[in-house]
Amino acid sequence: MTSGKIGNQASLQSIFDPIIAAPSDRPFVVAQLGQSLDGRIATASGDSRGINGAAALDHLHRLRSNVDAIVVGIGTIIADDPQLTVRRVDGPQPIRVIIDPKGRLPATARCLATGDSKCLVVTSKAEAVPKGAEGLVIKASAPRIEPGDIVEALFKRGLKKILVEGGGTTISHFINAGMIDRIHILVAPLILGSGIPGLSLIPVGSIDEAIWPKTSAHVLDGGDVLFDCDLRHQRRG
Template sequence: VIVGQLGQSLDGRIATASGHSKYINCPAGIEHLHRLRALVDIVVIGVGTALADDSQLTVRRVVGPQPVRAVIDPRGRLGATARMFADDGIRRLLITAEGTCCTPPPGVEIVALPAQEGNIEPSAIVGALARAGMRRILVEGGADTVSRFLAARCLDRLHVTVAPVMLGTGGPGIILPPRERADHAPRMPVRVHKMEGDVLFDCDLTAQRVELGNAKKST
Protein backbone atom coordinates (compact mmCIF):
# COMPACT_ATOMS: atom_id res chain seq x y z
CA VAL A 1 0.00 0.00 0.00
CA ILE A 2 1.55 3.28 -1.10
CA VAL A 3 0.12 6.60 0.10
CA GLY A 4 1.13 10.04 -1.15
CA GLN A 5 0.66 13.02 1.14
CA LEU A 6 0.62 16.73 0.43
CA GLY A 7 -0.40 19.83 2.37
CA GLN A 8 -1.24 22.97 0.41
CA SER A 9 -3.04 26.29 0.36
CA LEU A 10 -6.42 26.93 -1.25
CA ASP A 11 -4.66 28.28 -4.34
CA GLY A 12 -2.56 25.14 -4.69
CA ARG A 13 0.73 26.29 -3.16
CA ILE A 14 2.95 24.29 -0.81
CA ALA A 15 5.23 27.22 0.04
CA THR A 16 5.63 30.96 -0.47
CA ALA A 17 7.86 32.40 -3.18
CA SER A 18 10.71 32.51 -0.64
CA GLY A 19 10.23 28.79 0.12
CA HIS A 20 8.65 29.25 3.56
CA SER A 21 6.05 26.58 4.35
CA LYS A 22 5.78 26.27 8.16
CA TYR A 23 2.98 25.95 8.81
CA ILE A 24 0.40 26.07 6.03
CA ASN A 25 -1.77 23.41 7.63
CA CYS A 26 -3.42 23.59 11.03
CA PRO A 27 -2.31 21.46 14.03
CA ALA A 28 -4.96 18.83 13.25
CA GLY A 29 -3.51 18.43 9.76
CA ILE A 30 -0.02 17.97 11.16
CA GLU A 31 -1.31 15.40 13.66
CA HIS A 32 -2.93 13.52 10.78
CA LEU A 33 0.45 13.38 9.04
CA HIS A 34 2.05 11.95 12.18
CA ARG A 35 -0.71 9.34 12.41
CA LEU A 36 0.08 8.32 8.85
CA ARG A 37 3.74 7.97 9.78
CA ALA A 38 2.82 5.71 12.71
CA LEU A 39 0.75 3.46 10.42
CA VAL A 40 3.37 2.77 7.73
CA ASP A 41 6.60 0.81 7.55
CA ILE A 42 8.60 3.57 5.88
CA VAL A 43 8.39 7.31 5.15
CA VAL A 44 10.00 8.54 1.91
CA ILE A 45 10.87 12.11 0.97
CA GLY A 46 12.82 13.73 -1.84
CA VAL A 47 16.15 15.40 -1.27
CA GLY A 48 14.71 18.85 -1.99
CA THR A 49 12.35 18.55 0.97
CA ALA A 50 15.11 17.15 3.15
CA LEU A 51 17.36 20.11 2.33
CA ALA A 52 14.65 22.75 2.70
CA ASP A 53 12.99 21.48 5.89
CA ASP A 54 15.68 19.31 7.54
CA SER A 55 12.81 16.93 8.31
CA GLN A 56 12.99 14.52 11.24
CA LEU A 57 10.25 12.19 9.88
CA THR A 58 9.46 10.96 13.38
CA VAL A 59 6.19 10.33 15.21
CA ARG A 60 6.01 13.06 17.84
CA ARG A 61 2.43 14.33 17.98
CA VAL A 62 0.70 10.95 18.36
CA VAL A 63 1.37 7.64 20.06
CA GLY A 64 2.73 5.00 17.72
CA PRO A 65 5.82 3.24 16.36
CA GLN A 66 8.53 5.12 14.51
CA PRO A 67 8.76 4.28 10.77
CA VAL A 68 11.88 3.61 8.75
CA ARG A 69 13.12 6.85 7.15
CA ALA A 70 14.28 7.18 3.53
CA VAL A 71 15.40 9.99 1.24
CA ILE A 72 15.55 9.90 -2.56
CA ASP A 73 18.87 11.57 -3.29
CA PRO A 74 20.17 10.56 -6.76
CA ARG A 75 23.27 12.80 -6.62
CA GLY A 76 24.18 12.40 -2.94
CA ARG A 77 23.44 16.02 -2.01
CA LEU A 78 22.16 15.51 1.53
CA GLY A 79 24.79 16.07 4.21
CA ALA A 80 25.63 13.63 6.99
CA THR A 81 24.26 16.04 9.63
CA ALA A 82 20.68 15.91 8.31
CA ARG A 83 18.26 15.23 11.16
CA MET A 84 16.61 12.33 9.34
CA PHE A 85 19.99 10.55 9.50
CA ALA A 86 20.11 10.84 13.31
CA ASP A 87 21.15 7.55 14.93
CA ASP A 88 18.13 6.93 17.15
CA GLY A 89 17.80 3.18 16.64
CA ILE A 90 15.50 3.51 13.62
CA ARG A 91 16.52 2.13 10.24
CA ARG A 92 17.54 4.82 7.72
CA LEU A 93 17.89 4.50 3.94
CA LEU A 94 19.60 6.64 1.30
CA ILE A 95 18.13 5.93 -2.15
CA THR A 96 20.63 7.11 -4.73
CA ALA A 97 21.73 6.58 -8.32
CA GLU A 98 24.12 3.83 -9.21
CA GLY A 99 27.69 5.12 -9.34
CA THR A 100 27.06 8.11 -7.06
CA CYS A 101 29.73 8.67 -4.44
CA CYS A 102 27.89 8.91 -1.10
CA THR A 103 29.26 9.15 2.43
CA PRO A 104 26.25 8.96 4.75
CA PRO A 105 26.69 8.54 8.50
CA PRO A 106 27.47 5.06 9.85
CA GLY A 107 24.41 2.81 9.91
CA VAL A 108 22.62 4.51 7.00
CA GLU A 109 21.90 1.94 4.29
CA ILE A 110 22.55 2.86 0.67
CA VAL A 111 20.06 1.67 -1.96
CA ALA A 112 21.66 2.27 -5.36
CA LEU A 113 19.30 2.14 -8.36
CA PRO A 114 19.54 2.96 -12.08
CA ALA A 115 18.81 6.57 -12.98
CA GLN A 116 17.94 8.35 -16.22
CA GLU A 117 18.78 12.04 -16.57
CA GLY A 118 19.36 12.21 -12.84
CA ASN A 119 15.98 10.70 -11.88
CA ILE A 120 15.16 7.29 -10.43
CA GLU A 121 11.90 5.75 -11.58
CA PRO A 122 9.28 5.51 -8.81
CA SER A 123 8.54 1.91 -9.81
CA ALA A 124 12.20 1.01 -9.21
CA ILE A 125 12.08 2.63 -5.79
CA VAL A 126 8.89 0.80 -4.84
CA GLY A 127 10.36 -2.48 -6.05
CA ALA A 128 13.52 -2.02 -3.99
CA LEU A 129 11.55 -1.13 -0.87
CA ALA A 130 9.23 -4.10 -1.39
CA ARG A 131 12.23 -6.43 -1.61
CA ALA A 132 13.42 -4.92 1.68
CA GLY A 133 10.12 -5.94 3.29
CA MET A 134 8.39 -2.54 3.23
CA ARG A 135 4.69 -3.28 2.77
CA ARG A 136 3.24 0.13 3.69
CA ILE A 137 4.95 3.17 2.19
CA LEU A 138 4.22 6.86 2.79
CA VAL A 139 5.55 9.26 0.14
CA GLU A 140 5.48 12.44 2.18
CA GLY A 141 6.97 14.98 -0.17
CA GLY A 142 7.83 17.24 -1.62
CA ALA A 143 5.50 18.16 -4.43
CA ASP A 144 7.87 17.02 -7.18
CA THR A 145 8.37 13.60 -5.57
CA VAL A 146 4.65 13.04 -4.94
CA SER A 147 3.86 14.21 -8.48
CA ARG A 148 6.37 11.76 -9.97
CA PHE A 149 4.87 8.84 -8.03
CA LEU A 150 1.38 9.96 -9.05
CA ALA A 151 2.30 10.31 -12.73
CA ALA A 152 3.93 6.87 -12.65
CA ARG A 153 0.69 5.42 -11.21
CA CYS A 154 2.53 4.11 -8.16
CA LEU A 155 0.09 5.39 -5.52
CA ASP A 156 -2.88 3.58 -4.00
CA ARG A 157 -4.11 6.68 -2.18
CA LEU A 158 -3.40 10.39 -2.21
CA HIS A 159 -4.06 12.56 0.83
CA VAL A 160 -4.23 16.28 0.04
CA THR A 161 -4.82 18.55 3.02
CA VAL A 162 -6.03 22.00 1.95
CA ALA A 163 -5.74 25.02 4.24
CA PRO A 164 -8.07 28.03 3.82
CA VAL A 165 -5.25 30.43 2.98
CA MET A 166 -3.94 31.88 -0.29
CA LEU A 167 -0.21 32.34 -0.78
CA GLY A 168 -0.15 33.81 -4.28
CA THR A 169 3.07 33.12 -6.15
CA GLY A 170 5.00 30.23 -4.64
CA GLY A 171 5.83 26.57 -4.87
CA PRO A 172 3.07 24.69 -6.70
CA GLY A 173 1.49 21.48 -5.41
CA ILE A 174 0.84 18.59 -7.78
CA ILE A 175 2.40 18.98 -11.23
CA LEU A 176 1.37 16.49 -13.94
CA PRO A 177 1.75 16.27 -17.72
CA PRO A 178 -0.82 18.44 -19.53
CA ARG A 179 -4.11 17.10 -20.90
CA GLU A 180 -5.78 18.19 -24.10
CA ARG A 181 -9.33 18.21 -22.68
CA ALA A 182 -10.63 18.72 -19.16
CA ASP A 183 -13.44 16.21 -19.68
CA HIS A 184 -10.88 13.48 -20.45
CA ALA A 185 -9.25 13.73 -17.04
CA PRO A 186 -10.10 10.62 -15.01
CA ARG A 187 -12.21 11.13 -11.90
CA MET A 188 -11.44 9.14 -8.78
CA PRO A 189 -13.42 8.11 -5.71
CA VAL A 190 -12.77 10.56 -2.90
CA ARG A 191 -13.73 11.00 0.74
CA VAL A 192 -13.62 14.44 2.35
CA HIS A 193 -12.85 15.03 6.02
CA LYS A 194 -12.91 18.28 8.01
CA MET A 195 -9.89 18.73 10.27
CA GLU A 196 -10.33 21.91 12.28
CA GLY A 197 -9.86 24.63 9.66
CA ASP A 198 -8.40 22.33 7.00
CA VAL A 199 -10.08 19.92 4.59
CA LEU A 200 -8.57 16.50 3.79
CA PHE A 201 -9.21 14.93 0.40
CA ASP A 202 -8.63 11.16 0.64
CA CYS A 203 -8.37 10.05 -3.00
CA ASP A 204 -8.64 6.39 -3.99
CA LEU A 205 -6.22 5.66 -6.84
CA THR A 206 -6.38 1.86 -6.83
CA ALA A 207 -8.16 1.71 -10.19
CA GLN A 208 -5.18 3.29 -11.97
CA ARG A 209 -2.40 1.77 -9.85
CA VAL A 210 0.15 -0.31 -11.79
CA GLU A 211 1.08 -3.77 -10.53
CA LEU A 212 4.55 -3.70 -8.99
CA GLY A 213 4.82 -7.08 -7.29
CA ASN A 214 4.53 -8.15 -3.68
CA ALA A 215 6.59 -7.11 -0.70
CA LYS A 216 8.87 -9.66 0.87
CA LYS A 217 7.19 -11.14 3.93
CA SER A 218 9.12 -11.41 7.16
CA THR A 219 9.66 -14.90 8.55
Protein backbone atom coordinates in the same frame (compact mmCIF):
# COMPACT_ATOMS: atom_id res chain seq x y z
CA MET B 1 -17.70 12.44 -3.06
CA THR B 2 -18.56 11.98 0.61
CA SER B 3 -17.82 14.38 3.45
CA GLY B 4 -17.67 14.42 7.22
CA LYS B 5 -16.37 16.13 10.35
CA ILE B 6 -13.29 14.82 12.16
CA GLY B 7 -12.74 15.73 15.77
CA ASN B 8 -10.90 12.83 17.39
CA GLN B 9 -8.69 9.84 16.67
CA ALA B 10 -11.54 7.34 16.81
CA SER B 11 -13.42 9.03 13.97
CA LEU B 12 -10.18 9.18 11.95
CA GLN B 13 -9.72 5.42 12.01
CA SER B 14 -11.76 4.64 8.91
CA ILE B 15 -9.41 6.79 6.83
CA PHE B 16 -6.53 4.47 7.73
CA ASP B 17 -8.47 1.24 7.14
CA PRO B 18 -7.40 0.93 3.46
CA ILE B 19 -3.76 1.15 4.54
CA ILE B 20 -4.12 -1.29 7.42
CA ALA B 21 -6.08 -3.77 5.28
CA ALA B 22 -3.84 -3.47 2.22
CA PRO B 23 -2.93 -6.87 0.70
CA SER B 24 0.56 -8.08 1.58
CA ASP B 25 1.39 -9.51 -1.86
CA ARG B 26 1.97 -6.09 -3.45
CA PRO B 27 3.17 -2.65 -2.36
CA PHE B 28 0.61 -0.15 -1.10
CA VAL B 29 1.72 3.44 -1.65
CA VAL B 30 -0.01 6.45 -0.10
CA ALA B 31 1.04 10.07 -0.63
CA GLN B 32 0.40 13.08 1.58
CA LEU B 33 0.40 16.74 0.55
CA GLY B 34 -0.35 19.84 2.62
CA GLN B 35 -1.31 22.97 0.70
CA SER B 36 -3.20 26.27 0.67
CA LEU B 37 -6.62 26.86 -0.91
CA ASP B 38 -4.90 27.98 -4.10
CA GLY B 39 -2.76 24.85 -4.32
CA ARG B 40 0.55 26.19 -2.94
CA ILE B 41 2.81 24.15 -0.65
CA ALA B 42 5.17 27.04 0.12
CA THR B 43 5.72 30.72 -0.57
CA ALA B 44 7.97 31.85 -3.43
CA SER B 45 10.85 32.00 -0.92
CA GLY B 46 10.22 28.39 0.15
CA ASP B 47 8.56 29.07 3.52
CA SER B 48 6.07 26.28 4.26
CA ARG B 49 5.91 26.14 8.04
CA GLY B 50 2.49 26.96 9.46
CA ILE B 51 0.42 26.40 6.30
CA ASN B 52 -1.44 23.49 7.90
CA GLY B 53 -2.67 23.47 11.50
CA ALA B 54 -2.10 21.20 14.48
CA ALA B 55 -4.82 18.69 13.56
CA ALA B 56 -3.31 18.30 10.09
CA LEU B 57 0.12 17.67 11.61
CA ASP B 58 -1.39 15.10 13.96
CA HIS B 59 -2.91 13.37 10.94
CA LEU B 60 0.44 13.31 9.14
CA HIS B 61 2.17 11.72 12.15
CA ARG B 62 -0.63 9.17 12.49
CA LEU B 63 -0.24 8.40 8.80
CA ARG B 64 3.50 7.85 9.33
CA SER B 65 2.78 5.42 12.16
CA ASN B 66 0.67 3.23 9.84
CA VAL B 67 3.32 2.62 7.17
CA ASP B 68 6.62 0.76 6.94
CA ALA B 69 8.58 3.53 5.21
CA ILE B 70 8.45 7.30 4.65
CA VAL B 71 9.85 8.48 1.31
CA VAL B 72 10.98 12.04 0.62
CA GLY B 73 13.08 13.66 -2.07
CA ILE B 74 16.40 15.31 -1.30
CA GLY B 75 14.86 18.72 -2.07
CA THR B 76 12.59 18.38 0.97
CA ILE B 77 15.56 17.52 3.20
CA ILE B 78 17.57 20.51 2.00
CA ALA B 79 14.62 22.93 2.20
CA ASP B 80 13.01 21.85 5.49
CA ASP B 81 15.49 19.52 7.28
CA PRO B 82 12.64 17.38 8.71
CA GLN B 83 13.15 14.73 11.37
CA LEU B 84 10.55 12.41 9.75
CA THR B 85 9.63 10.89 13.11
CA VAL B 86 6.41 9.86 14.82
CA ARG B 87 6.30 12.11 17.86
CA ARG B 88 2.86 13.73 17.93
CA VAL B 89 1.02 10.39 18.26
CA ASP B 90 1.66 6.95 19.72
CA GLY B 91 2.87 4.43 17.18
CA PRO B 92 5.87 2.71 15.60
CA GLN B 93 8.54 4.65 13.76
CA PRO B 94 8.82 3.72 10.05
CA ILE B 95 12.06 3.52 8.08
CA ARG B 96 13.04 6.86 6.57
CA VAL B 97 13.93 6.82 2.87
CA ILE B 98 15.66 9.73 1.13
CA ILE B 99 15.81 9.84 -2.68
CA ASP B 100 19.24 11.33 -3.38
CA PRO B 101 20.60 10.28 -6.79
CA LYS B 102 23.35 12.94 -6.85
CA GLY B 103 24.70 12.54 -3.30
CA ARG B 104 23.48 15.88 -1.91
CA LEU B 105 22.34 14.66 1.54
CA PRO B 106 24.15 16.73 4.21
CA ALA B 107 25.87 14.81 7.00
CA THR B 108 24.15 17.24 9.40
CA ALA B 109 20.61 16.36 8.29
CA ARG B 110 18.36 15.83 11.32
CA CYS B 111 16.86 12.66 9.87
CA LEU B 112 20.27 11.00 10.32
CA ALA B 113 20.51 11.81 14.02
CA THR B 114 16.96 11.50 15.36
CA GLY B 115 14.43 8.74 15.83
CA ASP B 116 14.90 5.05 16.50
CA SER B 117 14.69 3.75 12.91
CA LYS B 118 17.30 3.53 10.19
CA CYS B 119 17.62 5.96 7.31
CA LEU B 120 17.93 4.55 3.78
CA VAL B 121 19.39 6.70 1.02
CA VAL B 122 18.23 5.78 -2.48
CA THR B 123 21.14 6.52 -4.78
CA SER B 124 22.91 5.27 -7.86
CA LYS B 125 26.34 5.42 -6.17
CA ALA B 126 27.04 3.73 -2.82
CA GLU B 127 29.90 6.13 -1.96
CA ALA B 128 27.44 9.06 -1.89
CA VAL B 129 25.83 7.90 1.38
CA PRO B 130 26.83 9.82 4.54
CA LYS B 131 27.62 8.26 7.90
CA GLY B 132 24.50 7.29 9.84
CA ALA B 133 22.62 6.09 6.76
CA GLU B 134 22.45 2.93 4.69
CA GLY B 135 22.65 3.07 0.92
CA LEU B 136 20.00 1.53 -1.30
CA VAL B 137 21.74 1.53 -4.66
CA ILE B 138 19.44 1.48 -7.68
CA LYS B 139 21.08 1.73 -11.09
CA ALA B 140 19.49 4.38 -13.26
CA SER B 141 20.01 5.20 -16.94
CA ALA B 142 18.76 8.76 -16.37
CA PRO B 143 19.53 11.35 -13.66
CA ARG B 144 16.23 10.54 -11.93
CA ILE B 145 15.68 7.14 -10.34
CA GLU B 146 12.32 5.79 -11.47
CA PRO B 147 9.53 5.59 -8.83
CA GLY B 148 8.65 2.03 -9.86
CA ASP B 149 12.21 0.87 -9.23
CA ILE B 150 12.21 2.53 -5.80
CA VAL B 151 8.92 0.91 -4.76
CA GLU B 152 10.09 -2.50 -6.01
CA ALA B 153 13.38 -2.23 -4.10
CA LEU B 154 11.62 -1.23 -0.88
CA PHE B 155 9.06 -4.02 -1.25
CA LYS B 156 11.86 -6.57 -1.62
CA ARG B 157 13.20 -5.36 1.74
CA GLY B 158 9.84 -6.07 3.36
CA LEU B 159 8.68 -2.44 3.29
CA LYS B 160 5.21 -3.04 1.89
CA LYS B 161 3.29 0.05 3.04
CA ILE B 162 4.98 3.19 1.81
CA LEU B 163 4.22 6.88 2.44
CA VAL B 164 5.50 9.36 -0.15
CA GLU B 165 5.54 12.53 1.89
CA GLY B 166 7.25 15.12 -0.24
CA GLY B 167 7.90 17.28 -1.81
CA GLY B 168 5.41 18.12 -4.51
CA THR B 169 7.82 17.25 -7.32
CA THR B 170 8.54 13.80 -5.87
CA ILE B 171 4.84 13.07 -5.33
CA SER B 172 4.10 14.23 -8.88
CA HIS B 173 6.72 11.84 -10.28
CA PHE B 174 5.15 8.94 -8.38
CA ILE B 175 1.63 9.83 -9.59
CA ASN B 176 2.83 10.20 -13.19
CA ALA B 177 4.43 6.76 -12.91
CA GLY B 178 1.14 5.26 -11.69
CA MET B 179 2.65 4.22 -8.37
CA ILE B 180 0.26 5.95 -5.93
CA ASP B 181 -2.72 3.99 -4.60
CA ARG B 182 -4.09 6.79 -2.47
CA ILE B 183 -3.32 10.42 -1.71
CA HIS B 184 -4.29 12.51 1.32
CA ILE B 185 -4.41 16.20 0.41
CA LEU B 186 -4.72 18.53 3.40
CA VAL B 187 -6.04 21.93 2.32
CA ALA B 188 -5.55 24.82 4.73
CA PRO B 189 -7.99 27.77 4.84
CA LEU B 190 -5.58 30.39 3.51
CA ILE B 191 -4.62 31.85 0.14
CA LEU B 192 -0.96 32.53 -0.63
CA GLY B 193 -1.56 34.04 -4.06
CA SER B 194 1.79 32.86 -5.38
CA GLY B 195 4.49 30.36 -4.50
CA ILE B 196 5.42 26.75 -5.10
CA PRO B 197 2.60 24.60 -6.54
CA GLY B 198 1.68 21.28 -4.94
CA LEU B 199 1.34 18.98 -7.94
CA SER B 200 2.74 19.33 -11.46
CA LEU B 201 1.52 16.38 -13.49
CA ILE B 202 1.65 15.40 -17.16
CA PRO B 203 -0.56 17.89 -19.07
CA VAL B 204 -3.92 16.70 -20.36
CA GLY B 205 -5.72 17.98 -23.43
CA SER B 206 -9.28 17.74 -22.13
CA ILE B 207 -11.24 17.40 -18.90
CA ASP B 208 -12.07 13.81 -19.89
CA GLU B 209 -8.37 12.96 -19.51
CA ALA B 210 -8.17 14.33 -15.95
CA ILE B 211 -7.78 12.14 -12.87
CA TRP B 212 -11.18 11.78 -11.15
CA PRO B 213 -10.46 9.68 -8.05
CA LYS B 214 -13.07 8.35 -5.68
CA THR B 215 -12.81 10.98 -2.93
CA SER B 216 -14.07 11.70 0.57
CA ALA B 217 -13.65 15.07 2.31
CA HIS B 218 -13.30 15.58 6.06
CA VAL B 219 -13.11 18.85 8.01
CA LEU B 220 -10.43 18.71 10.73
CA ASP B 221 -10.39 20.71 13.93
CA GLY B 222 -8.88 24.09 13.09
CA GLY B 223 -10.37 24.30 9.60
CA ASP B 224 -8.07 22.18 7.45
CA VAL B 225 -9.93 19.91 5.03
CA LEU B 226 -8.61 16.43 4.33
CA PHE B 227 -9.34 15.02 0.87
CA ASP B 228 -8.83 11.23 0.88
CA CYS B 229 -8.43 10.30 -2.80
CA ASP B 230 -8.44 6.70 -4.04
CA LEU B 231 -6.35 6.83 -7.21
CA ARG B 232 -7.01 3.16 -7.99
CA HIS B 233 -10.71 3.89 -8.42
CA GLN B 234 -11.15 6.64 -10.99
CA ARG B 235 -13.95 7.76 -13.27
CA ARG B 236 -13.87 9.62 -16.54
CA GLY B 237 -14.73 13.31 -16.63
